[in-house]
Amino acid sequence: xxxxxxxxxxxxxxxxxxxxxxxxxxxxxxxxxxxxxxxxxxxxxxxxxxxxxxxxxxxxxxxxxxxxxxxxxxxxxxxxxxxxxxxxxxxxxxxxxxxxxxxxxxxxxxxxxxxxxxxxxxxxxxxxxxxxxxxxxxxxxxxxxxxxxxxxxxxxxxxxxxxxxxxxxxxxxxxxxxxxxxxxxxxxxxxxxxxxxxxxxxxxxxxxxxxxxxxxxxxxxxxxxxxxxxxxxxxxxxx
Amino acid sequence: xxxxxxxxxxxxxxxxxxxxxxxxxxxxxxxxxxxxxxxxxxxxxxxxxxxxxxxxxxxxxxxxxxxxxxxxxxxxxxxxxxxxxxxxxxxxxxxxxxxxxxxxxxxxxxxxxxxxxxxxxxxxxxxxxxxxxxxxxxxxxxxxxxxxxxxxxxxxxxxxxxxxxxxxxxxxxxxxxxxxxxxxxxxxxxxxxxxxxxxxxxxxxxxxxxxxxxxxxxxxxxxxxxxxxxxxxxxxxxx
Numbered sequence: 001x002x003x004x005x006x007x008x009x010x011x012x013x014x015x016x017x018x019x020x021x022x023x024x025x026x027x028x029x030x031x032x033x034x035x036x037x038x039x040x041x042x043x044x045x046x047x048x049x050x051x052x053x054x055x056x057x058x059x060x061x062x063x064x065x066x067x068x069x070x071x072x073x074x075x076x077x078x079x080x081x082x083x084x085x086x087x088x089x090x091x092x093x094x095x096x097x098x099x100x101x102x103x104x105x106x107x108x109x110x111x112x113x114x115x116x117x118x119x120x121x122x123x124x125x126x127x128x129x130x131x132x133x134x135x136x137x138x139x140x141x142x143x144x145x146x147x148x149x150x151x152x153x154x155x156x157x158x159x160x161x162x163x164x165x166x167x168x169x170x171x172x173x174x175x176x177x178x179x180x181x182x183x184x185x186x187x188x189x190x191x192x193x194x195x196x197x198x199x200x201x202x203x204x205x206x207x208x209x210x211x212x213x214x215x216x217x218x219x220x221x222x223x224x225x226x227x228x229x230x231x232x233x234x235x236x237x238x239x
Numbered sequence: 240x241x242x243x244x245x246x247x248x249x250x251x252x253x254x255x256x257x258x259x260x261x262x263x264x265x266x267x268x269x270x271x272x273x274x275x276x277x278x279x280x281x282x283x284x285x286x287x288x289x290x291x292x293x294x295x296x297x298x299x300x301x302x303x304x305x306x307x308x309x310x311x312x313x314x315x316x317x318x319x320x321x322x323x324x325x326x327x328x329x330x331x332x333x334x335x336x337x338x339x340x341x342x343x344x345x346x347x348x349x350x351x352x353x354x355x356x357x358x359x360x361x362x363x364x365x366x367x368x369x370x371x372x373x374x375x376x377x378x379x380x381x382x383x384x385x386x387x388x389x390x391x392x393x394x395x396x397x398x399x400x401x402x403x404x405x406x407x408x409x410x411x412x413x414x415x416x417x418x419x420x421x422x423x424x425x426x427x428x429x430x431x432x433x434x435x436x437x438x439x440x441x442x443x444x445x446x447x448x449x450x451x452x453x454x455x456x457x458x459x460x461x462x463x464x465x466x467x468x469x470x471x472x473x474x475x476x477x478x
Contacts, residue, residue, distance in 0.1 A: 058334065058336070059333055059337070061333075087402050088352055088354065089356060089404070093348070093352045094298055094301035095298045097297070097344065098298070105336065105384070110333055112332070113327055116326070116327035117328060135394075136397060136402075137391075138401045139401065141351075141392060141403075142348070144391055145388040145391040146388065149340075149384040150384075151387070156375040156383055159375055160377075162326065162378065164332070164380075165327065220375065
């Protein structure tokens with residue numbers, strides 16, 4: 001196998017369940033340096049950038065992360081997020097929208113900006129959407145609309161240089177159904193785990209896209225991550 | 240013509256250009272009472288609710304507007320919004336996303352919550368999206384993703400009672416291309432105005448939907464508003 005040039009990935013949300021899996025996978029590839037961005041440090045990363053505490057000031061968060069980000073990046077992976085349920089009649093509805101927007105849209109916007117400013121040509125930016133948001137989500141309206149906004153961001157970034165990305169860069173959205181996290185096992189102990197996607201499977205796919213531009217779907221693609229009977233398929237949504 | 244029962248509309252963003260047109264049109268119908276919600280008062284409305292000053296606290300805005308909102312409503316029309324350009328590499332990109340989310344998503348979320356809490360059965364809630372957001376918007380990424388979030392909110396509200404709306408209520412999105420406002424005339428003086436949609440045309444369509452449930456598209460519909468050679472068509476997007 002050919003030797004690899006040194007590469008650098010930034011994982012936004014790198015101390016969360018999926019983030020730790022992505023950091024861990026990239027750490028198995030000796031030519032990758034990994035920086036984690038999160039509220040807490042991930043000791044497995046080479047370098048950590050601490051997010052300012054909530055409530056978030058969007059511009060301040062972007063500026064502080066950008067200032068702390070190493071000069072050149074080959075991959076920006078945003079796996080920050082969270083889940084909030086609720087419909088429009090709930091007393092906490094507007095709060096649920098605000099929380100979901102902060103968790104998913106703010107993090108994705110900052111990650112997109114870092115990608116635009118720091119990615120090398122042919123770099124990769126991956127944002128995390130949700131398969132559920134391809135349809136109406138009446139029982140989790142705030143979460144659904146925030147992920148729909150992330151999907152639109154990915155599609156816009158797919159325009160490439162006119163969206164502010166460097167030449168040859170690829171923007172992809174990953175749209176999981178249910179990830180097999182300790183938190184989901186705790187709250188849904190009776191679910192069919194064979195339809196949940198292992199974190200390592202997602203991490204390996206993202207790393208593969210980061211390694212090899214020719215392995216990537218078309219820039220701007222929203223990639224459904226669907227697991228059935230323990231087998232996971234990554235399928236770009238038809239436009 | 241049959242006499243009409245007294246009806247009450249709340250126009251969120253009622254002091255803006257489109258909001259004033261909607262208020263003015265409903266005022267021509269003697270059985271409608273109109274409440275305007277905005278930062279500034281609209282003297283043409285029967286009643287005004289003042290929004291708290293920016294920067295917005297989402298929950299506080301929702302609670303204060305809800306507390307000031309009259310008991311029962313037949314229509315909630317959210318025409319608050321704004322426009323911000325910019326791509327992911329702009330220094331102000333993250334700010335542009337935050338601004339667009341505050342202008343379009345926050346206002347729509349509060350309006351949806353008021354609709355859920357206060358609409359009568361068979362009531363109407365109209366939110367304002369953008370035809371541009373049906374496609375990628377690399378030159379106005381924040382605006383585009385915020386309107387995409389509003390579209391998803393409309394689609395979720397289309398689920399009806401499971402989304403928190405009262406029985407028989409209809410949620411619609413209006414997706415204009417360019418509205419013929421004084422501001423747009425000022426900044427695009429050389430445009431083809433025959434492809435711009437007159438505010439009164441939108442106001443009349445919204446009032447017609449408010450008046451007559453049988454005139455409405457299916458709940459959850461995103462209705463494109465396209466004007467060609469001075470003729471405007473309102474066409475639900477195919478799902």
